[in-house]
Amino acid sequence: MPACTGTMKMSPLVLWFHKLGSPPYFYRLAGRFLPWLYAIALVTGAVGLYGGLVVAPADYQQGDSFRMIYVHVPCAWMSLFVYAFMAANSFVALVWRIKLSETLAMASAPVGAAFTFITLVSGSLWGKPMWGTWWTWDARLTSELVLLFLYLGVIGLYHAIEDARQAARAAAFLALIGVVNLPIVHYSVVWWNTLHQGQTVSLMGQSKMSSSMLWPLLTMAFATHVYFFASLLARSRAALLALESGKEWVRGIAQTQEAHAHG
Amino acid sequence: MKPGTTSAACTALLKRDLALTWRRRGDALNPLLFAIIVVALFPFALGPEAQILERIAAGTIFVAVLLASLLSLDSLFRSDLDDGSLEQLVLSPHPLSLLLACKIAIHWLTTAVPLIAAAPLLAMLLHLPDSVLPVLLAALALATPLLSLIGAICVALTVALRRSGMLLTLLVLPLIVPVLIFGAGACNAAQAGLPYAAPLLWLAAWLVLALVLAPLATAAALRISLT
Numbered sequence: 001m002p003a004c005t006g007t008m009k010m011s012p013l014v015l016w017f018h019k020l021g022s023p024p025y026f027y028r029l030a031g032r033f034l035p036w037l038y039a040i041a042l043v044t045g046a047v048g049l050y051g052g053l054v055v056a057p058a059d060y061q062q063g064d065s066f067r068m069i070y071v072h073v074p075c076a077w078m079s080l081f082v083y084a085f086m087a088a089n090s091f092v093a094l095v096w097r098i099k100l101s102e103t104l105a106m107a108s109a110p111v112g113a114a115f116t117f118i119t120l121v122s123g124s125l126w127g128k129p130m131w132g133t134w135w136t137w138d139a140r141l142t143s144e145l146v147l148l149f150l151y152l153g154v155i156g157l158y159h160a161i162e163d164a165r166q167a168a169r170a171a172a173f174l175a176l177i178g179v180v181n182l183p184i185v186h187y188s189v190v191w192w193n194t195l196h197q198g199q200t201v202s203l204m205g206q207s208k209m210s211s212s213m214l215w216p217l218l219t220m221a222f223a224t225h226v227y228f229f230a231s232l233l234a235r236s237r238a239a240l241l242a243l244e245s246g247k248e249w250v251r252g253i254a255q256t257q258e259a260h261a262h263g
Numbered sequence: 264m265k266p267g268t269t270s271a272a273c274t275a276l277l278k279r280d281l282a283l284t285w286r287r288r289g290d291a292l293n294p295l296l297f298a299i300i301v302v303a304l305f306p307f308a309l310g311p312e313a314q315i316l317e318r319i320a321a322g323t324i325f326v327a328v329l330l331a332s333l334l335s336l337d338s339l340f341r342s343d344l345d346d347g348s349l350e351q352l353v354l355s356p357h358p359l360s361l362l363l364a365c366k367i368a369i370h371w372l373t374t375a376v377p378l379i380a381a382a383p384l385l386a387m388l389l390h391l392p393d394s395v396l397p398v399l400l401a402a403l404a405l406a407t408p409l410l411s412l413i414g415a416i417c418v419a420l421t422v423a424l425r426r427s428g429m430l431l432t433l434l435v436l437p438l439i440v441p442v443l444i445f446g447a448g449a450c451n452a453a454q455a456g457l458p459y460a461a462p463l464l465w466l467a468a469w470l471v472l473a474l475v476l477a478p479l480a481t482a483a484a485l486r487i488s489l490t
Binding site: 146149150152153157160161166169170173174177178181184185188189191192 | 416421423427434436437441445490
């Protein structure tokens with residue numbers, strides 16, 4: 001980003017955006033938001049789970065097994081959302097070399113991988129009673145598995161390179177290649193699947209959900225989003241402290257912490 | 264050709280890489296040997312019945328070729344990094360992506376072309392029907408450059424690492440799933456008597472796309488790795 005000339009006036013929003021890119025400012029702001037995000041995620045998650053597991057009626061076809069949807073589907077949405085978030089931050093990190101974007105992209109990768117893993121495991125647990133098998137080479141399942149490998153590749157590359165900033169740039173580049181690749185994988189898997197056999201299973205069927213079943217799902221989706229951002233902020237705060245460990249503001253934080261511990 | 268021009272630089276690079284491979288021609292045959300061993304293991308595991316082997320022949324050959332070219336990917340930039348000539352390439356005034364495209368082309372010529380040449384032998388070992396063999400060769404001819412091009416991006420990202428073997432596999436495999444699906448899919452379609460032009464055309468389309476974009480991406484990745 002070009003250096004801002006002192007005489008140029010910036011709108012408050014742009015100024016705020018510039019300030020957000022500064023690690024100490026972000027660290028403080030994230031610290032202020034963090035408890036609220038955790039609280040909102042916990043409350044909405046509890047409400048959504050209660051609504052889904054207790055209040056919502058059992059499905060006429062799948063019985064109580066369908067309640068897996070309240071974990072499975074929000075996590076599946078998140079696995080894609082987090083990848084998109086990571087890729088967007090990777091793009092910003094590579095084009096404008098903003099340190100904070102590198103940190104955000106790398107901090108979101110493990111969370112996304114966890115969501116993808118939960119999606120696969122919960123889908124497998126759901127598949128056993130419904131389809132009679134833990135795993136089927138359905139297009140969606142296979143794409144999700146490839147997505148998990150992409151996440152693991154990004155995480156693996158990030159941890160393999162010693163210099164943190166170079167590692168973040170390399171892994172961000174890989175994340176962007178993955179974005180180009182992901183639609184190709186999805187459509188080729190669909191093609192491959194239909195070559196062998198017709199689509200025998202579709203996750204949601206043609207049934208439209210009734211509102212009594214839908215609201216807990218949407219609540220859970222909201223809760224997982226908020227949880228992701230809470231987890232993201234916590235992780236990036238820790239990563240920023242490690243990255244900037246030689247800087248004045250980190251030393252200041254360390255000294256206040258020490259003073260608290262001894263005082 | 265005037266010395267100092269980009270085309271002179273590319274020619275010099277092509278000659279140098281060819282000469283280097285020729286001096287270690289034993290190493291260049293390793294991927295070929297590996298593919299033959301992998302294919303030869305399948306009958307031991309599945310039994311010698313011709314029907315079973317015929318059914319899995321195309322897919323097995325594709326996986327064996329894929330693994331063999333994966334194995335050879337690490338050597339793409341390794342020796343150049345060790346003797347410092349990779350940094351000279353990055354610093355040279357000529358477009359890095361073009362120079363890297365030359366390197367990838369030589370790497371493909373020396374590792375993948377022997378594999379394609381050995382494909383009829385592998386096909387015979389697994390009783391692939393003769394009518395499918397041309398489709399297999401066409402699919403391999405389209406798929407192996409794609410593997411080299413996509414693999415080169417991942418190698419460029421991991422080149423500075425000491426032990427990159429497992430990580431490189433993890434990076435490359437998700438990216439080449441479509442190549443495997445369409446390459447083996449074309450052969451399976453031909454074997455089942457179905458039209459097989461569409462998957463081959465898809466492979467060709469991606470190859471054109473990768474030919475343009477992958478050297479650029481490799482150059483960008485290499486610049487990140489070597490800073």
